[in-house]
Amino acid sequence: MNGLNSQPLSLERVVVIYGGQSAEREVSLKSGAAIISALERQGVNVQGYDPREGGLVGLEKLAPTAVFVALHGRGGEDGTLQGALELLGIPYTGSGVLASALGMDKQRTKQVWHALALPTPESIMLHAQADWAGVVAQLGLPLIVKPVHEGSTLGISIVDDQAALEAAYHDAARFDARVMAERFIQGEEYTVSLLADQVLPAIRVEVPGGFYDYEAKYLTDTTQYHLPCGLSQEDESALATLCQQAFDAVGGQGWGRVDVMRDSEGRFWLLEVNTVPGMTDHSLVPQSAAYAGIDFDQLVMRILQTAGQKSPS
Numbered sequence: 001m002n003g004l005n006s007q008p009l010s011l012e013r014v015v016v017i018y019g020g021q022s023a024e025r026e027v028s029l030k031s032g033a034a035i036i037s038a039l040e041r042q043g044v045n046v047q048g049y050d051p052r053e054g055g056l057v058g059l060e061k062l063a064p065t066a067v068f069v070a071l072h073g074r075g076g077e078d079g080t081l082q083g084a085l086e087l088l089g090i091p092y093t094g095s096g097v098l099a100s101a102l103g104m105d106k107q108r109t110k111q112v113w114h115a116l117a118l119p120t121p122e123s124i125m126l127h128a129q130a131d132w133a134g135v136v137a138q139l140g141l142p143l144i145v146k147p148v149h150e151g152s153t154l155g156i157s158i159v160d161d162q163a164a165l166e167a168a169y170h171d172a173a174r175f176d177a178r179v180m181a182e183r184f185i186q187g188e189e190y191t192v193s194l195l196a197d198q199v200l201p202a203i204r205v206e207v208p209g210g211f212y213d214y215e216a217k218y219l220t221d222t223t224q225y226h227l228p229c230g231l232s233q234e235d236e237s238a239l240a241t242l243c244q245q246a247f248d249a250v251g252g253q254g255w256g257r258v259d260v261m262r263d264s265e266g267r268f269w270l271l272e273v274n275t276v277p278g279m280t281d282h283s284l285v286p287q288s289a290a291y292a293g294i295d296f297d298q299l300v301m302r303i304l305q306t307a308g309q310k311s312p313s
Helices: 025-041 051-062 080-088 097-104 106-115 132-139 162-173 214-218 233-249 284-291 296-308
Strands: 014-017 046-049 066-069 123-126 143-147 157-159 179-183 187-195 203-206 224-226 255-263 268-274
Touching (some): 014 025, 025 046, 025 296, 066 080, 066 296, 080 097, 123 132, 132 143, 132 162, 157 162, 187 233, 187 284, 187 296, 203 284, 255 284
Parallel strands (some): 014 046, 014 066
Antiparallel strands (some): 123 179, 143 179, 187 203, 187 255, 255 268
């Protein structure tokens, strides 16, 4: 696939793609604006572009020498944009076509992890005529219901009793035709960011309400982000290794984030991989990078430079 980035990366005309038409549009607009400001502060000739306005034709008219992908969700994070950029011969940040498509599909990501014996909670695909009692019998309660192709926890529910399961399915189905139920892991939530060949410090996320949903991610100021995360050096090293393996398993490149739960017995469970993580003032990758001594402007530039470092996959 990615053979196009064999030449040195040109920053003559950098375009940040953001916005789009997915349910994550508002978050993407915030991420893109922050990235544009960071690049402007470093003297980069940068322009923002919302594909909802002019589609691929409008992007091509801008003749970018490099693209910073800040387009969250479907249409930007699922391989479709990456494929278009490949055909246009434009270097771009983040993972390639296959890893982007795979990472956006939570169920197939889990199947890859299962095949490689990487720990991830058991799950079942749901449909309108599902055997709700059978789902509960297999996964137990509580359980998680989530759209397969959405991010930012959109459409996700914690189900505490069988009577609420069908309603949770229909709520998730508003966001995606494919919906899954997943065994609930009771414990602490961690997130690990990856930047080029570096695994950044893990963050432990603590939410007063106990559920790291859209509001807790982007709107409230009560969510606590623990850095250092509180793990022993040995456990944090094991978590870093696991997350690197999980990212590599889907073919991730450039940068990304892996979300993990740790149960009461100290075992880590992989939840999902994000190939275009948020870059807002509430986002996790910038927090982890800052703790590692990489400020936001440096982080943005380092991500941009990875656009010229893709390897075939």
